[in-house]
Amino acid sequence: MAYVVTQSCCADASCVVACPVNCIHPAPGEPGFGTTEMVYVDATACVGCGACATACPVGAMVPDAALTTKQLPFLDLNASYYDAFPHADRTPVALVPPQRRLSRPGPFRVAVVGAGPAGLYTADELLKHPEITGVDVYDRLRTPYGLVRHGVAPDHASTKLVTRLFEAIERQPRFHYRLGVDVGAAGGLTLADLRAHYDAVVYAVGASADRGLGIPGEDLAGSVPATALVGWYNGHPEQQDLDVPLHHERAVVVGNGNVALDVARILSRPVEVLERTDLAPGALDQLRASNVREVVVLGRRGPAQAAFTVPELIGLAALEDVDVIVDADPALLTGDDQRSALLRDLAERPVDPASTKRRIVLSFAVSPVEVLGADGRVTGVRVARNRLAEVDGSVRAEPTDDTFVLDAGLVVRSVGHRGTPVAGLPFDERTATVPHHLGRVEPGVYVVGWIKRGPVGFIGTNKTDAQETVETILDDLDAGLPAPTGSAAALAALVAERHPDAGDLAAWQRLDAAERERGARSGRPRAKVTDPAEQRSIAAPPAVRRRSLLRRTVSLTS
Known part of the structure; x- marks a missing residue:
């Protein structure tokens, strides 16, 4: 075996x-x-x-x-x-080198801004060193785990099992959360505040914006960025009021990466499947009433150049509750690469014309040239067929004059993430990252994750990325970074003053338990709480909740 x-x-x-x-x-x-x-x-x-x-x-x-x-x-x-890639050498790789020990005894304290995978892997790497006596992880949201909570598709429950690893990290005694604290926001903590109270500050803030299409009509109502839509169905508090029109029978997704396939699946899978996931309650209610029957995924190049991964395509092909259609010139499916072979098999599958299943159409060598609308809302997309040409060893798409219109009520722009400027740090507009050397922005300030390397890689990529940045931090600590002027107690007082309702690990555990309990009542892994005020109320210590309830009772009876 x-x-x-x-x-x-x-x-x-x-x-x-x-x-x-x-x-x-x-x-x-x-x-x-x-x-x-x-x-x-x-x-x-x-x-x-x-x-x-x-x-x-x-x-x-x-x-x-x-x-x-x-x-x-x-x-x-x-x-x-x-x-x-044959591997004839069978030398075990689990030869663990001696743990690095710092030449200076510490104690050292580090702040990590961002509680997603990059931030938590960084905390874990730091806490392997006993000289690091405390790691405080900040996040502007009241829930940790970043894109694992708000980005991984609800029907990919196995991928979310990585949270078990995160739970083990956050249970370490020198680990602390400061949730609901937006570092850099007006009236809140600043980078200068953190530098005054920590030996090092690491930013793990990701890439929260979408790249634009640069075509007319992309700002019409009903044309939404994928990050916003993914946040909407995953319960991100800031996306629960997103306008997601589902009245038309067709939706169009521009781009064919893994996120595009996630969006296509969530818009097309039967509601009884989605009801068994942790999809946000409000979005689930809207999807129950959805009229969408077809989701067309537009890819500008050929099957061999598709941005989605082969494992993701295998998973899509395995679905039995959705018809998957390949719309491509047969000449583009003759390649011997894995994507082309899998798509060729999909294209050859018979599809029952009388099927009542919703369908996902994977369309290749096409580009949107205009989002069409009426009365300020999306009504369709004008699409151009592309000519593919090899230039300097890569395949490029050149739009032709051969165009057609896809009627649609929803257009999702999924052509890549983009980092945004971070208060107090330099920013490279071209790469949308913070300039650094091996994670070092300057001695004492560091970056990790997508804001460091751009939106590439997978969840586990953040582990090796964190190792690189932590090695740089250790080098700088050994070299002699200036000691912070403020104490841990002074920092706690500052946080309490500017963010009196900041949450810690216990607060997150109370909210987590409540979501799981609500979900269990309806046979779901969890029912996410998406309203920030309700999150804050549930996460509050029992004594605070009792006082709040008493105040409401007195108010109602007076």
């Missing part, structure tokens, strides 16, 4: 280190690590011990005998990696 890596792989390399026979690649230090779509098990070397399955935070390691029919393509996917 050999193990196989399946779709939910987060590529954080926990399995690589756990494997006693070095049969999982690419490993840290090998070409491709951190950039490949997933890691792969070499079936000829795997001894079936299950160590990788135990270490995997998202349940992606499956014995080959336990694969479902829909998961069988992952056998070929794992094997094909070793056809291209």
Whole structure:
């Protein structure tokens, strides 16, 4: 029996280190690590011990005998990696080097701004060093986990299992949350405040904006950025009032990355499937009444250049509750690459014309040239067919004069994330990142995650990224960073003054428990609380909640 890596792989390399026979690649230090779509098990070397399955935070390691029919393509996917990249050397990689110890004894305290995967992996790496006596993780929201909570699609529950790892990180005694604290906002804490009270400050604030299309009509009502729509169905408090028109039978998604496929699935899957997920209650109510029957996903280049990953495509092809249609010139599907082969198989599937299933149409070599509208709202998209040309070894799309119109009531712009300027830090408008060297913006100030490297990589990519930044922090601490002038007590008083309702780990655990309890009543993993005031009320300590309830009771009876 050999193990196989399946779709939910987060590529954080926990399995690589756990494997006693070095049969999982690419490993840290090998070409491709951190950039490949997933890691792969070499079936000829795997001894079936299950160590990788135990270490995997998202349940992606499956014995080959336990694969479902829909998961069988992952056998070929794992094997094909070793056809291209054979690994004859079986030297175990789990040779743990001696832990680095700082030359200066500390104690040192570090602030991490951002409680998503990058921030939590950074906290974990820092807390491996006993000289770091405290890591405080700040987030402007009252809930941690960033894009794992507000970005991963609700029907990808296995991917969200990485929160178990985050829970282990946050339970460490030197770890602290300061939630509901918007660093850099008017009237709140500033970078100068943090620098005065910490030895180092790390920004892990991600890339929260979308890239624009640059075409007429993209600002019409009903044309929404993917980040906003994803936040809407994932319960982001700032997106619950988003205008998402679902009255038309067709929606159009521009772009064909993994996020575009997520959006297409959520808009098209049966509501009884979505009811078993943690999809936000308000969005779920709207999707129950949705008239959308078809979601067209527009990709400007060919199947071989599609931005979605192969594991994501395998997962989409495995759906039985949605018809997946491939709209592409057959000549574009002749390639021997994995994407083309999978899409060719999809294109050859018979589709019952009488089917009542909703459908996802994957359209290639097309670009939107105008979002059409009437009375200020979207009515459709004018689309141009593209001519594909190879230039300097890459395939480029050139729009032609051959255009057609897709009637639609909703257009989702999903052509990539973009970082936004961070108060007090330099910003490169071209790359939409903070300039740095190995994570160092300047001694004492650092970046990690998408604001450091741009919106590339997977959840686990943040682990190696955090390791690099933490090594730089340790170098600077050894070199002698200026000691903070403020104490931990002074910092706590400052936070209490400017953010009196800031939440800690206990507050998050109370909110988390309440969401799980609400979800259990209806057979769901959780029912997210999306209103900030309600989040604050639920997360408050019991004594505070009792006083608040008493005040409301007195107010009602007086």
